[in-house]
Amino acid sequence: MDTCMTNTVFTNVAETSDGGIYWEGIDEKFGKGVSITDWKGKPWKVGTKDPPAAHPNSRFCTPAAQCSIMDPEWESPRGVPISAVIFGGRRPKGVPLVFEAFDWAHGVFIGASMRSESTAAAEHKGKVIMNDPMAMRPFLGYNFGHYLQHWLNLSKNSKNKMPRTFHVNWFRTDAAGKFMWPGFGDNSRVLEWICRRVDGENCADKSPIGYVPKADALNVTGMKDKVDMAALFDVPKDFWLQEVADLKKYFAQVGKDLPSEIGRQLEALEQRVRAK
Numbered sequence: 001m002d003t004c005m006t007n008t009v010f011t012n013v014a015e016t017s018d019g020g021i022y023w024e025g026i027d028e029k030f031g032k033g034v035s036i037t038d039w040k041g042k043p044w045k046v047g048t049k050d051p052p053a054a055h056p057n058s059r060f061c062t063p064a065a066q067c068s069i070m071d072p073e074w075e076s077p078r079g080v081p082i083s084a085v086i087f088g089g090r091r092p093k094g095v096p097l098v099f100e101a102f103d104w105a106h107g108v109f110i111g112a113s114m115r116s117e118s119t120a121a122a123e124h125k126g127k128v129i130m131n132d133p134m135a136m137r138p139f140l141g142y143n144f145g146h147y148l149q150h151w152l153n154l155s156k157n158s159k160n161k162m163p164r165t166f167h168v169n170w171f172r173t174d175a176a177g178k179f180m181w182p183g184f185g186d187n188s189r190v191l192e193w194i195c196r197r198v199d200g201e202n203c204a205d206k207s208p209i210g211y212v213p214k215a216d217a218l219n220v221t222g223m224k225d226k227v228d229m230a231a232l233f234d235v236p237k238d239f240w241l242q243e244v245a246d247l248k249k250y251f252a253q254v255g256k257d258l259p260s261e262i263g264r265q266l267e268a269l270e271q272r273v274r275a276k
Helices: 104-112 144-156 184-198 237-252 260-274
Strands: 009-011 014-016 059-061 084-088 098-100 115-117 129-131 164-168 204-207 210-213
Touching (some): 084 104, 098 184, 104 144
Parallel strands (some): 084 164
Antiparallel strands (some): 098 210, 204 210
16 A cells, blocks of 8 residues: 555545545545545535445555665666566356466466456446456457467567466355455465475466465464365366357457467367366
8 A cells, every 4th residue: 555655646436525445345534524526526425335435346556666665777788587477368157266377388378378357447337257368358459369379479589488377366256155265365375386386396286277285285273264275276068168169260260360279178178178
């Protein structure tokens, strides 16, 4: 929070009469006599659900240099080595908490295949699963096939030490619709496992979709919530066969510009899932 205390632009949030900002969930206590104006410029009281104080797609923008833990070399003109690429999708069903690509080409395929439950930032309304390659769908500014080929080509330079690629999913739910992973600060436990993998630790097992943490590989010491790890990392065969079918239809839209390697990766995924 210290990062955005100064020199920050907020959009579509509510404003407090003492010069502060407010949105649902900020859990902030107000001084006596402080009033709130919602994102539309109208008076608003805490506890009001309709209309909300802030728009669902409210945002803020602040210089990264203000972050107290930012590496001092992050803007080095010499470049900064990248050890890991982490993609993330919002998938309520079927997708494990974290998994690692087998290699660079497989990692590009994972990014290209990303699907996510829509949010207020997307063009869809309601909770539907949409294709969101590299979590960049609204921002892809040129031919998608050429974009993927550019990613694939990065590994052709023998001087490049390619980063490991991971996919995370904090939003898997159980049969009752409850989140299976507590998220927030506990996500650092997943990041720790990723760092250990980058360091070469043998703490992963092979699955049809990539490497997943070995049993007890995640550090859960001190966790308040009991987590069903077996269910959290389950890779349902029927789910992933449907995923393959949906991806075939999606990639067909790219036509002749789809890199052959992406097609090969999709076929390999289907074979591994069917053999499960």
